[in-house]
Amino acid sequence: MMHMRPQDILLPVAAGLCCKPGGFHIDPVRSVERAVITHGHSDHARAGHGAVLATQETLDMMRLRYGENFAGSTQAIRYGEEIRLGDVTVKFHPAGHVLGSAQIAVTCKDTCIVASGDYKDAPDPTCTPFELVPCDVFITEATFGLPVFRHGDAADEVRKLLASVALFPERAHLVGAYSLGKAQRVIALLRAVGYDAPIYLHGAMETITHYYQSRGIDLGELRPAKGAKKAALAGTITLAPPSATSDLWTRRFPDPVTAFASGWMRVRARARQRGVELPLVISDHADWDGLTATIAATGAGEIWVTHGQEDALVHWCRSKGLKAQPLDLVGYGDEEESETPIQGEAEA
Amino acid sequence: MNRFAELLDRLAYEPGRNNKLRLITGYFREVGDPDRGYALAALTGALSFKHAKPALIRDLIAARTDEVLFGLSYDYVGDLSETVALMWPKASLAAHNNPPPPTLTEVVTTLRTLGKTELPKQLERWLDELDETGRWALLKLVTGALRIGISARLAKTAAAALGDKDPHEIELIWPGLAPPYLDLFAWLEGRGDKPVNRDPAPFRPVMLAHAIEDGDFAALDPADYIAEWKWDGIRVQAVAGRDDRGHITARLYSRTGEDITGSFPDLVPSLRLPGAIDGELLILREGRVQSFNVLQQRLNRKVVSPKLIKEFPIHLRAYDLLGDDENDLRELPFAERREHLERFIGKLGDPRIDLSPTVPFASWEALTAARADPASAGAGEDADAVEGVMLKRRDAPYLPGRPKGQWWKWKRDPHIIDAVLMYAQRGHGKRSSYYSDYTFGVWTAGDAGDELVPVGKAYFGFTDEELLQIDRFVRRNTTEKFGPVRHVVHESDKGLVLEVAFEGLQRSPRHKSGVAMRFPRISRLRWDKPPREADRLETLEKMLKAEPAEIEV
Numbered sequence: 001m002m003h004m005r006p007q008d009i010l011l012p013v014a015a016g017l018c019c020k021p022g023g024f025h026i027d028p029v030r031s032v033e034r035a036v037i038t039h040g041h042s043d044h045a046r047a048g049h050g051a052v053l054a055t056q057e058t059l060d061m062m063r064l065r066y067g068e069n070f071a072g073s074t075q076a077i078r079y080g081e082e083i084r085l086g087d088v089t090v091k092f093h094p095a096g097h098v099l100g101s102a103q104i105a106v107t108c109k110d111t112c113i114v115a116s117g118d119y120k121d122a123p124d125p126t127c128t129p130f131e132l133v134p135c136d137v138f139i140t141e142a143t144f145g146l147p148v149f150r151h152g153d154a155a156d157e158v159r160k161l162l163a164s165v166a167l168f169p170e171r172a173h174l175v176g177a178y179s180l181g182k183a184q185r186v187i188a189l190l191r192a193v194g195y196d197a198p199i200y201l202h203g204a205m206e207t208i209t210h211y212y213q214s215r216g217i218d219l220g221e222l223r224p225a226k227g228a229k230k231a232a233l234a235g236t237i238t239l240a241p242p243s244a245t246s247d248l249w250t251r252r253f254p255d256p257v258t259a260f261a262s263g264w265m266r267v268r269a270r271a272r273q274r275g276v277e278l279p280l281v282i283s284d285h286a287d288w289d290g291l292t293a294t295i296a297a298t299g300a301g302e303i304w305v306t307h308g309q310e311d312a313l314v315h316w317c318r319s320k321g322l323k324a325q326p327l328d329l330v331g332y333g334d335e336e337e338s339e340t341p342i343q344g345e346a347e348a
Numbered sequence: 349m350n351r352f353a354e355l356l357d358r359l360a361y362e363p364g365r366n367n368k369l370r371l372i373t374g375y376f377r378e379v380g381d382p383d384r385g386y387a388l389a390a391l392t393g394a395l396s397f398k399h400a401k402p403a404l405i406r407d408l409i410a411a412r413t414d415e416v417l418f419g420l421s422y423d424y425v426g427d428l429s430e431t432v433a434l435m436w437p438k439a440s441l442a443a444h445n446n447p448p449p450p451t452l453t454e455v456v457t458t459l460r461t462l463g464k465t466e467l468p469k470q471l472e473r474w475l476d477e478l479d480e481t482g483r484w485a486l487l488k489l490v491t492g493a494l495r496i497g498i499s500a501r502l503a504k505t506a507a508a509a510l511g512d513k514d515p516h517e518i519e520l521i522w523p524g525l526a527p528p529y530l531d532l533f534a535w536l537e538g539r540g541d542k543p544v545n546r547d548p549a550p551f552r553p554v555m556l557a558h559a560i561e562d563g564d565f566a567a568l569d570p571a572d573y574i575a576e577w578k579w580d581g582i583r584v585q586a587v588a589g590r591d592d593r594g595h596i597t598a599r600l601y602s603r604t605g606e607d608i609t610g611s612f613p614d615l616v617p618s619l620r621l622p623g624a625i626d627g628e629l630l631i632l633r634e635g636r637v638q639s640f641n642v643l644q645q646r647l648n649r650k651v652v653s654p655k656l657i658k659e660f661p662i663h664l665r666a667y668d669l670l671g672d673d674e675n676d677l678r679e680l681p682f683a684e685r686r687e688h689l690e691r692f693i694g695k696l697g698d699p700r701i702d703l704s705p706t707v708p709f710a711s712w713e714a715l716t717a718a719r720a721d722p723a724s725a726g727a728g729e730d731a732d733a734v735e736g737v738m739l740k741r742r743d744a745p746y747l748p749g750r751p752k753g754q755w756w757k758w759k760r761d762p763h764i765i766d767a768v769l770m771y772a773q774r775g776h777g778k779r780s781s782y783y784s785d786y787t788f789g790v791w792t793a794g795d796a797g798d799e800l801v802p803v804g805k806a807y808f809g810f811t812d813e814e815l816l817q818i819d820r821f822v823r824r825n826t827t828e829k830f831g832p833v834r835h836v837v838h839e840s841d842k843g844l845v846l847e848v849a850f851e852g853l854q855r856s857p858r859h860k861s862g863v864a865m866r867f868p869r870i871s872r873l874r875w876d877k878p879p880r881e882a883d884r885l886e887t888l889e890k891m892l893k894a895e896p897a898e899i900e901v
Contacts, residue, residue: 146421147417148421148430148435149434164358167370246774267424267430267434268430269425275780275832277362277363309424
């Protein structure tokens with residue numbers, strides 16, 4: 001039997017990660033005939049493909065964002081389910097990133113490659129926990145691929161938020177959070193530490209948040225911020241897309257404290273650049289310790305590093321005797337929600 | 349230490365003064381002695397220990413991390429203490445038996461006595477024990493780079509709020525206090541007597557003036573007031589007193605009570621009579637007062653070299669006397685204090701200290717004329733250093749703060765130009781949803797005809813209503829966006845003309861236009877004026893008076 005080289009199975013091309021023997025692309029950034037999609041963030045899940053294979057949640061999210069006709073046809077797949085596509089088999093495993101997010105294991109003959117999409121190994125009450133998948137080649141993201149990124153316990157960060165609400169009861173707290181995943185996780189974290197007051201939502205996050213609730217995730221009482229009286233918003237918490245927290249919209253709140261829930265908040269200059277007053281280090285991506293621990297645990301001898309701080313992670317892999325290379329994929333890491341994305345800042 | 353670090357962390361992001369106060373007061377209320385006392389000392393710059401050099405911190409991290417990873421991280425973060433704090437590897441619990449993190453008190457008292465050779469090991473232990481924010485604060489503290497935008501005055505005000513006291517009361521006793529300020533906190537919490545200031549040369553809270561407006565004069569009688577020139581220098585309080593052994597101690601304080609004696613050692617020998625002078629710090633060359641631009645070159649210097657002292661000779665122009673030897677004069681009417689002052693300065697007979705002359709006037713018309721032309725009204729060759737007149741009620745006692753109707757400042761009219769709005773940037777805090785920082789320019793001849801060159805930046809002077817109008821204009825007339833900055837349309841017939849008022853002009857090689865404004869602010873919006881009618885750079889250049897050649901220091 002002829003031995004397959006990993007790049008014969010998966011190869012980066014302009015449209016994304018292409019699996020020739022399987023006849024599909026993973027998270028393609030251009031329209032393709034057959035797309036296999038890891039999760040619902042807009043830089044990974046785009047409209048206009050012929051056929052889409054993804055988890056039910058990811059398909060639902062795409063439908064909510066792009067409308068019914070976002071793809072020619074769709075097929076839902078469950079975690080742990082295996083599907084044969086051309087000469088390869090494809091199996092989905094939970095990635096722990098957002099609701100419905102998956103790592104995709106592609107096996108051809110005796111070689112297994114895991115494309116992990118975006119992932120995190122930290123606990124998250126709003127999605128299925130990350131599953132470690134042993135493989136030969138592990139494709140990892142590197143959004144927080146520098147040893148300065150260590151995210152700590154997210155519960156401590158929401159406690160910090162609640163301490164601020166207690167200290168400034170006459171002010172409103174606006175928490176910038178990406179509307180898919182981060183916002184719901186922040187709400188769930190607040191509920192987990194016992195905050196049971198109503199939480200307000202910016203209009204742009206209502207649909208996706210209600211979808212989370214429809215999937216059985218308990219987020220407590222939520223109210224639209226729209227229409228609420230200014231005085232009534234004192235002492236409350238409102239979740240909003242990051243771009244909204246520094247715009248006209250904020251004028252409806254009494255003397256708002258601007259918070260931002262993101263892994264980028266670990267670095268002061270980033271927080272200051274955005275004019276954030278209360279940075280909350282809460283990330284939906286693995287931090288440095290998470291990335292390195294995961295890479296080691298997969299047992300993969302070869303690591304491909306995509307979107308983020310590839311240099312540092314590739315260096316680390318090589319220093320551990322692993323074969324590693326940056327995978328130059330264009331188009332990831334710019335989630336649409338940030339109206340004025342700061343250079344190099346991905347949804348995080 | 350972690351709790352103090354948390355406070356510093358929050359303060360570093362908080363733009364509002366009142367919110368900063370609440371954060372600090374909250375900390376004082378929550379944290380007990382002696383930690384909060386050392387925190388107050390850290391915030392007021394009252395801690396003294398030998399600082400660690402950045403090279404030592406680099407060595408510590410180099411021994412624990414990969415060089416390439418450190419380099420990439422440092423490049424990304426841009427701050428040594430922060431990079432080290434974030435990437436310091438977690439200590440293995442077994443090796444350290446998991447001791448609790450150090451308290452602020454432990455850190456401060458240890459650093460005071462620690463030998464230089466023991467410092468690296470001690471720092472390592474602490475870095476192992478603290479969390480990210482704790483490590484960051486520790487490294488900022490030990491390298492002496494705490495810079496978090498908190499003035500000593502603000503920290504004292506926060507302490508005063510703990511006991512509902514006036515911050516002036518703390519200023520008064522402050523020179524006699526030492527960390528960790530147990531007696532101060534006991535007093536503030538009503539558990540002890542007010543500490544007594546045994547300092548022989550204490551600071552007295554200063555009296556400030558209101559800006560006078562045209563409408564105010566009608567209610568004022570010229571006979572009730574004494575006028576003086578308002579000097580464009582630095583307000584100081586020069587205090588001398590005898591200690592227990594009869595030796596003279598002399599100190600120079602800023603208007604907020606900060607001890608700035610160290611920056612002006614050349615003035616100290618002149619402060620040999622016990623007393624407290626309120627006056628203006630100026631540079632005099634050959635008997636002539638130099639401009640503020642010249643004075644500025646002597647300020648905020650880390651090292652005061654003999655050359656600096658020689659080339660920027662310091663001078664004190666006195667206008668009030670708060671204490672004469674043992675006697676507190678502050679309750680006396682100003683006219684009487686002025687007599688004491690004149691006698692005191694005469695007795696002192698020192699060329700570095702002179703009297704600020706009064707400006708005689710019989711009517712507001714006469715004073716208006718004097719203010720318009722100080723040179724012929726007695727200021728003579730020093731007229732350029734006069735920025736207006738001060739009016740002080742003859743019967744006013746010396747009251748701390750800004751009491752109503754006692755002292756007035758009447759500045760000369762500012763310079764005014766019409767400039768064109770070029771760029772706008774979002775503000776901070778309450779203004780973070782508004783474009784409230786404006787870069788404006790004037791016309792100059794360019795390669796392809798006239799073009800606008802930026803001459804300054806202003807972020808106040810407008811009313812709330814005007815801010816809304818400009819904000820709306822910026823949003824509707826943006827030509828390009830660069831991060832938080834918007835390019836606003838500025839063509840000869842499209843754009844917004846701003847009337848900009850400013851106090852002075854300086855040559856500046858750092859600005860493309862070659863000039864820099866002092867204290868620029870938006871005084872009016874000229875919706876009526878097309879941009880092509882805005883001022884030209886030549887107008888500004890004409891305003892630039894020939895300053896004496898600047899001296900390399």
